[in-house]
Amino acid sequence: xxxxxxxxxxxIALLPLxxxxxxxxxQPAGGWSGTTVYDGIVYAGTMDGRxxxxxxxxxxxxxxxxxxxxxAPSSGLSCGQTSITAIYGTPVVDRDMVYIxxxxxxxxxxxxxxxxxxxxxxxxxxGEWEWDCPIxxxxxxxxxxxxxxxxxxxxxxxxxxxxxxxDKEFGDLNWESKVLDETxxxxxxxxxxxxxxxxxxxxxxxxxxxxxxxxxxLDWSFExxxxxxxxxxxxxxxxxxxxxxxxxxxxxxxxxxxxxKFPQEEPAGNWFWASPVVNEGIVYAGCLDGRLxxxxxxxxxxxxxxxxxxxxxxxxxxxxxxLIITDESGTVYVFDLSAELEDEAVPLKAISIxxxxxxxxxxxxxxxxIRGEDNSIxxxxxxxxxxxxxIPLTAKE
Amino acid sequence: xxxxxxxxxxxxxxxxxxxxxxxxxxGGSFGLAxxxxxxxxxxxxxxxxxxQLSSTKALQDMQPKxxxxxxxxxxxxxxxxxxMMKLYKEAGVNPLGCLWxxxxxxxxxxxxxxxIMRALATTPENLLDLAGRLYSWGTVNQAIPLNSYFLGLxxxxxxxxxxxxxxxxxxxxxxxxxxxPSVDPRQASTSRIMxxxxxxxxxxxxxSFPAGLGLYWAVSSVIGIIAQYFVTGGWGYLKLRSPxxxxxxxxx
Numbered sequence: 001x002x003x004x005x006x007x008x009x010x011x012i013a014l015l016p017l018x019x020x021x022x023x024x025x026x027q028p029a030g031g032w033s034g035t036t037v038y039d040g041i042v043y044a045g046t047m048d049g050r051x052x053x054x055x056x057x058x059x060x061x062x063x064x065x066x067x068x069x070x071x072a073p074s075s076g077l078s079c080g081q082t083s084i085t086a087i088y089g090t091p092v093v094d095r096d097m098v099y100i101x102x103x104x105x106x107x108x109x110x111x112x113x114x115x116x117x118x119x120x121x122x123x124x125x126x127g128e129w130e131w132d133c134p135i136x137x138x139x140x141x142x143x144x145x146x147x148x149x150x151x152x153x154x155x156x157x158x159x160x161x162x163x164x165x166x167d168k169e170f171g172d173l174n175w176e177s178k179v180l181d182e183t184x185x186x187x188x189x190x191x192x193x194x195x196x197x198x199x200x201x202x203x204x205x206x207x208x209x210x211x212x213x214x215x216x217x218l219d220w221s222f223e224x225x226x227x228x229x230x231x232x233x234x235x236x237x238x239x240x241x242x243x244x245x246x247x248x249x250x251x252x253x254x255x256x257x258x259x260x261k262f263p264q265e266e267p268a269g270n271w272f273w274a275s276p277v278v279n280e281g282i283v284y285a286g287c288l289d290g291r292l293x294x295x296x297x298x299x300x301x302x303x304x305x306x307x308x309x310x311x312x313x314x315x316x317x318x319x320x321x322x323l324i325i326t327d328e329s330g331t332v333y334v335f336d337l338s339a340e341l342e343d344e345a346v347p348l349k350a351i352s353i354x355x356x357x358x359x360x361x362x363x364x365x366x367x368x369x370i371r372g373e374d375n376s377i378x379x380x381x382x383x384x385x386x387x388x389x390x391i392p393l394t395a396k397e
Numbered sequence: 398x399x400x401x402x403x404x405x406x407x408x409x410x411x412x413x414x415x416x417x418x419x420x421x422x423x424g425g426s427f428g429l430a431x432x433x434x435x436x437x438x439x440x441x442x443x444x445x446x447x448x449q450l451s452s453t454k455a456l457q458d459m460q461p462k463x464x465x466x467x468x469x470x471x472x473x474x475x476x477x478x479x480x481m482m483k484l485y486k487e488a489g490v491n492p493l494g495c496l497w498x499x500x501x502x503x504x505x506x507x508x509x510x511x512x513i514m515r516a517l518a519t520t521p522e523n524l525l526d527l528a529g530r531l532y533s534w535g536t537v538n539q540a541i542p543l544n545s546y547f548l549g550l551x552x553x554x555x556x557x558x559x560x561x562x563x564x565x566x567x568x569x570x571x572x573x574x575x576x577x578p579s580v581d582p583r584q585a586s587t588s589r590i591m592x593x594x595x596x597x598x599x600x601x602x603x604x605s606f607p608a609g610l611g612l613y614w615a616v617s618s619v620i621g622i623i624a625q626y627f628v629t630g631g632w633g634y635l636k637l638r639s640p641x642x643x644x645x646x647x648x649x
Contacts, residue, residue, distance in 0.1 A: 027522035088521060139554065144521050183544050188521060203542045227542050229524075244541045246533075267538070271528050288528050313525065358525070 029103050029142075031086030034314070034360030035369040035377060038093040041112075044359075046393040047375045049085025051100050051110060054377065056369075059391055063115040070104035070142070089146035089190075090360050092154075094168070097127060099154060101143030105133040107156055109171060129171030136160040136179075144188040145231065146360070148198075153212075155198060157187035163200055165215055175215035180208055189231040192239075194253070201228040201241050207251060222251050224258065229271050235278035235297055240285075242272025248285050248293070250300060260300030262293065274315040277323075279337065284323055286312030292325055292333070294341065304345040308333060319363040322348070322382065326357035326370060332380050349385045353378045405530070412508040414532045417516055421540035427516070428547020431609050434509070435616040439624075442501050446621075450628040453575045455490045457633065502617070506610070513609040517545045517553035552609035560611045565600025567618035572596065574625050574633035 033045025086103035111126035122128035138160035165174035230242035246267035269289025276285035310329035355372025419430035470477035518524035603611030
């Protein structure tokens with residue numbers, strides 16, 4: 001009897017805890033790698049942690065490479081996942097090599113020929129290598145931001161709060177920066193280069209300038225009241241970044257005060273999560289409030305806006321005179337920038353692909369290559385305004 | 398609108414936003430925000446807590462009569478239960494009344510667990526998800542992203558042994574203050590098991606749940622101890638060693 005009573009009370013007390021563990025409060029890391037097209041091959045990261053190469057003519061899988069999973073720390077009574085194989089960055093193609101950073105804290109350099117032959121990784125004679133990012137007393141060494149490849153180096157932002165420069169050919173460490181954000185550590189945004197300087201923004205509201213040669217902090221840095229959420233974009237010595245105070249911030253390199261903030265009065269409906277693109281003096285910025293804003297780069301004045309009614313997570317893409325955006329509802333909007341756009345712009349086309357889009361995408365020769373959150377690649381024919389073809393990225397058993 | 402959406406609309410998102418706003422108001426300390434939220438929750442549930450404490454006090458006052466019944470009907474459990482129920486009814490006491498404040502806190506535990514995981518955004522998906530849950534309050538948007546560390550504890554990570562001892566210890570004290578001794582050896586044995594089992598269980602759970610939830614449990618127990626001390630007028634059964642020892646009476 002006493003055991004039953006005790007058991008009953010224990011079950012009553014445990015019930016909500018079992019519930020919270022299983023309902024959970026967080027979403028597991030799934031990744032939202034984007035697409036790159038090079039020489040007729042589409043490269044993307046999949047939700048099961050593979051890098052795939054798909055021939056856009058034959059629509060066949062040329063090769064795939066499985067990245068190393070990472071064991072997730074258990075929380076609560078562990079109903080959730082235990083191993084994660086997520087990729088957030090977009091593969092970077094440089095001649096016959098493909099570079100990618102993973103949530104498990106690795107940077108891998110894959111040789112196209114070696115992967116086609118399905119050789120054991122890494123094939124050093126083909127120039128393949130892998131680099132493990134140190135945890136460095138942080139909670140994680142995950143690489144969430146996209147890699148930046150420039151000349152003979154690769155620049156990596158890590159969740160441990162440091163930026164690393166790696167030798168592109170051998171994967172050797174050139175330098176590591178100091179921890180740039182002691183409070184949050186996470187550097188989830190990509191750096192950007194102007195001249196001999198690397199610019200990095202942090203969640204605690206700083207923009208740092210680092211020497212491209214040594215990784216040392218240079219004299220200038222910028223401090224904002226709000227943290228920065230989007231990767232920076234540079235246009236004529238102006239850095240554009242989205243911040244957590246629901247504004248897009250323009251900072252002139254060398255200045256201590258922001259050039260402008262948009263909107264100037266009331267904040268937008270949500271964060272400017274995606275990096276903006278700049279074309280002919282106009283900044284095109286997608287916002288999680290579902291609006292695309294066209295803003296004068298010099299003044300911060302709004303030229304026009306368009307409401308997609310669904311959060312814009314992915315950065316806009318320019319193709320000739322066309323601006324292409326996607327949203328979480330799975331609609332691709334195309335704007336003709338050569339046309340006179342009014343306050344409330346009207347898109348040239350709105351094409352539904354039926355899958356949410358979060359990762360970056362690319363557009364080339366009239367086609368947009370988009371990875372949907374259903375783990376499929378959609379190729380959208382912009383002229384025809386329809387999905388030309390689609391290929392699921394699910395691994396075959 | 399599914400049950401999950403209703404839950405988030407009524408409990409999940411309000412708790413999340415209040416927690417983040419408190420964090421900003423309290424100088425960016427997420428730990429202080431959890432403590433402040435615990436105090437707010439305990440204040441809101443005060444009418445229920447007060448009723449529970451009054452029931453506890455009434456049960457304490459009834460102990461001589463209960464012990465008398467236990468002596469009289471100790472061998473006849475059915476009769477003992479009947480007589481005790483009669484006694485409770487006459488005194489207008491519900492012996493299960495003490496469960497209500499605990500049950501009321503269950504949704505708060507769930508919401509708080511979710512709020513901690515969401516607010517600290519351990520994955521990029523969580524951060525993106527957080528954006529959709531935040532109110533347009535200035536204090537909320539200025540607080541993001543949060544600092545997850547408080548007194549050396551990573552509130553989003555698993556609790557440590559110090560927190561586990563604090564959770565278990567404070568829970569034991571709170572229970573011990575209210576648990577009346579029984580002359581029936583079987584009942585006394587059950588009470589002893591429960592008195593130890595719950596604190597040990599929660600202590601161990603705080604090692605695997607986010608430290609923020611452990612902090613909530615510990616602070617909640619401390620508030621419970623303080624409330625009990627003032628409402629029931631003393632340390633209750635905390636100092637009592639044997640079942641035969643009479644209940645301490647506070648001088649007026």
